[in-house]
Every structure is written in C-alpha cells, then in structure tokens.
Amino acid sequence: MSILTTVKEVLAASSQNTNRGGGTTESEGGYWCHDCSERVLDLDVEGSEPPTCSECGDEMEFERSAGSTGCAC
Incomplete structure (x- = not known):
C-alpha cells in the first residue's frame, strides 16, 4: 500500500460522515x-x-445552513 493510497482512504473516510458536531442536536444555521x-x-x-x-x-441576522454538509458556513 502506497502512501498516496493511504492518504486517499483517510480523506474519503473523513468526508463520509456529515455529522460534524458529534452531538444529538443539529444546527439549523447561524447568526x-x-x-x-x-x-x-x-x-x-x-431564547x-x-x-x-x-x-x-x-442585532445579528439568522442564515440557514445548506444542510448537505452539516455546516452553517
């Protein structure tokens, strides 16, 4: 197994889970x-x-997450 193959597998595995927070509640977006x-x-x-x-x-403005990545970026 080459180092390139190992890096590809690690990157593929880390991008499969969209739950980035690890918590039970998911974010709807951010202010x-x-x-x-x-x-x-x-x-x-x-509140x-x-x-x-x-x-x-x-006052801050609420913006919704795209939802597909689990990130409110």
Whole structure:
C-alpha cells in the first residue's frame, strides 16, 4: 500500500460522515453580523430573540445552513 493510497482512504473516510458536531442536536444555521464578520451558532443562543453582535451591538441576522454538509458556513 502506497502512501498516496493511504492518504486517499483517510480523506474519503473523513468526508463520509456529515455529522460534524458529534452531538444529538443539529444546527439549523447561524447568526451573522456582516459588518463585523462575527458568527454565532444557533445552538449557542438562548431564547428566540436574535443575539446582538459583541463588536458593534447591532442585532445579528439568522442564515440557514445548506444542510448537505452539516455546516452553517
């Protein structure tokens, strides 16, 4: 087995699982402040009100995850 084959197998195995968090609750998206480029995962926000940006104090905007990768990027 060559090193190239080993690397390919490792990369293929690591990309098969879309559950990146390992937890039981999945993220629906994240809150963003586009002016400051700050992001807060929806699972880290308590309550139903959008959080305020820690940099500028403005209300953050919710954006949904694409869903296919498990990432709210």
